[in-house]
Amino acid sequence: MKILTAAQTRQADAATLLAEGITSAELMERAATAFCHWLQKRLPAHSQRPMHIFCGPGNNGGDGLAIARQLHEAGYQPQVWTLPAAQPSADFTLNRQRLPAGLPCHEIQPETLPQLPARAVVVDALFGTGLSRPLTGAAAMLVKHLNQSEATVVAVDMPSGLLTDAPQSPDSLVVRAHYTVSFELPKLAFLLPQNAEFVGQWEVLPIHLDPTFIHNAPVDNYFVNDNFIRGRLPARNKFSHKGTFGHALLLAGSRGKIGASVLAAKACLRGGVGLLTVRTPAVGYPIMQVAAPEAMALADSATDFVTELPDLKPYAAVGIGPGLGQEHATCEVLRQLLRKTKVPLVLDADALNLLGANPSLLKLLPRESLLTPHPKEFERLVGKPARDDYHRLEQLRTFVREHGCYCVLKGAYTTLAAPDGTLYFNSTGNPGMATGGSGDVLTGLLLALRADKRLSPLDAALLGLYAHGRAGDQAAQQTGEAGLVAGDLIRFIGPVLQELTTPLPGL
Ligand SMILES: NC(=O)C1=CN([C@@H]2O[C@H](COP(=O)(O)OP(=O)(O)OC[C@H]3O[C@@H](n4cnc5c(N)ncnc54)[C@H](O)[C@@H]3O)[C@@H](O)[C@H]2O)[C@@H](O)CC1
Numbered sequence: 001m002k003i004l005t006a007a008q009t010r011q012a013d014a015a016t017l018l019a020e021g022i023t024s025a026e027l028m029e030r031a032a033t034a035f036c037h038w039l040q041k042r043l044p045a046h047s048q049r050p051m052h053i054f055c056g057p058g059n060n061g062g063d064g065l066a067i068a069r070q071l072h073e074a075g076y077q078p079q080v081w082t083l084p085a086a087q088p089s090a091d092f093t094l095n096r097q098r099l100p101a102g103l104p105c106h107e108i109q110p111e112t113l114p115q116l117p118a119r120a121v122v123v124d125a126l127f128g129t130g131l132s133r134p135l136t137g138a139a140a141m142l143v144k145h146l147n148q149s150e151a152t153v154v155a156v157d158m159p160s161g162l163l164t165d166a167p168q169s170p171d172s173l174v175v176r177a178h179y180t181v182s183f184e185l186p187k188l189a190f191l192l193p194q195n196a197e198f199v200g201q202w203e204v205l206p207i208h209l210d211p212t213f214i215h216n217a218p219v220d221n222y223f224v225n226d227n228f229i230r231g232r233l234p235a236r237n238k239f240s241h242k243g244t245f246g247h248a249l250l251l252a253g254s255r256g257k258i259g260a261s262v263l264a265a266k267a268c269l270r271g272g273v274g275l276l277t278v279r280t281p282a283v284g285y286p287i288m289q290v291a292a293p294e295a296m297a298l299a300d301s302a303t304d305f306v307t308e309l310p311d312l313k314p315y316a317a318v319g320i321g322p323g324l325g326q327e328h329a330t331c332e333v334l335r336q337l338l339r340k341t342k343v344p345l346v347l348d349a350d351a352l353n354l355l356g357a358n359p360s361l362l363k364l365l366p367r368e369s370l371l372t373p374h375p376k377e378f379e380r381l382v383g384k385p386a387r388d389d390y391h392r393l394e395q396l397r398t399f400v401r402e403h404g405c406y407c408v409l410k411g412a413y414t415t416l417a418a419p420d421g422t423l424y425f426n427s428t429g430n431p432g433m434a435t436g437g438s439g440d441v442l443t444g445l446l447l448a449l450r451a452d453k454r455l456s457p458l459d460a461a462l463l464g465l466y467a468h469g470r471a472g473d474q475a476a477q478q479t480g481e482a483g484l485v486a487g488d489l490i491r492f493i494g495p496v497l498q499e500l501t502t503p504l505p506g507l
């Protein structure tokens, strides 16, 4: 799914009117209907909860007015509140005129702000994608009032005060919505941790914007959902052999962190690798042989950490990092690996910390390497903290362009950056996966997919992220989010990959 900018959303709107020969009021009616169906499913008219719909002067407010009319017709008893405005939009004015006589509509004044008890439902239709500056005056006062209330707040398209795809000044007032119901495509603002307190739980409803416009719109950001992933994992050919799926090498583990190497190894095996060899320090050798007998274990001559790089000839891809430690000798192994390898690399955890601490290593990074930092590791890699989540995304784009690599920034909506700077936001996963070892599982899975000769680097990375999150979602259904441990993810990798495999074309 593409993520459009606010400007492109306006253009998509205009292109739809043109392509379908409809008026903007008709498109507004479509958006209002979609919103009302969403609400009616969750809140029946007979619930009798007080409902207040707050409408701004533009088309977001126009949506609010159309929603009020449709809900009134469906048996709800909403009250409408409008902001004082010199020049409301044409579709606002039209829908204001269309309000039935029995539907109360008041202009907001400081002394007439409605009481909002906890039972009340607020529909926030003050500002949407047209917001261009911080809220002031009556709008600011109203947002403060909404945020102090205990009412349930449902935002139309955007929580009012939040910019669609840029940071706002830190002291800006923004509605704290419990739900944000948006139209057609997700907005970049929804995917950033700093906005979670405003956006709440979000959803996008189709309003059938012009598909040709969306198809041709150039974008920097994609939302990775099921549709986006379908068709990227080919079915296995009957005559395929171990070589097709590659022989991977994993360098991982140190005393006390052999578990990380075991988790990564098991995930790599379940990710479909043809063969796996794991280099661990000697202390990890018996553990690996017992825990993952399908992997070949290659013990280092040092007991506690990895000090030697094996001959790289047999391998189709190399992963390094989980539980590795940051000893000097291990750093030298990484340096040799970066110098010598001719096959795809997956770098995680301590391998990234070593890269961050030794800028000379970063210069050796082979093109198309795949790095999987969490935000702290990413900060060490780039050497300075991000001002905010938007700045972090800019740092990410700059980083991959500079190093010609793929970089996965882990978190909610884990973000993959491709070497051209395009960002892909993953949609799967849950907070239960914020648990030790979850990243090691991702590294193992990505290593398997990078070793698969049939997959492009981009497809391997996208499939890995999506499958990892989906495995987490399926695991959490059985364990609950709190009870989820990284090892639980591993047994769901196989079924999830099976589900994502492209079937034969139907007859
Ligand atoms: N683009 C689409 O696909 C559709 C958009 N619709 C609705 O239209 C909305 C966008 O409407 P508009 O472009 O009219 O914009 P808004 O309704 O978001 O904002 C209204 C106007 O307020 C002014 N304004 C901006 N910031 C302000 C501030 N801080 N204080 C006071 N005034 C401010 C601007 O002139 C802006 O055009 C969407 O969010 C959505 O709700 C829907 O009706 C139908 C489909």
Ligand SMILES: [K+]
Pocket: 060, 124, 125, 126, 127, 128, 155, 156, 157, 158, 159, 160
């Ligand atoms: K809004």
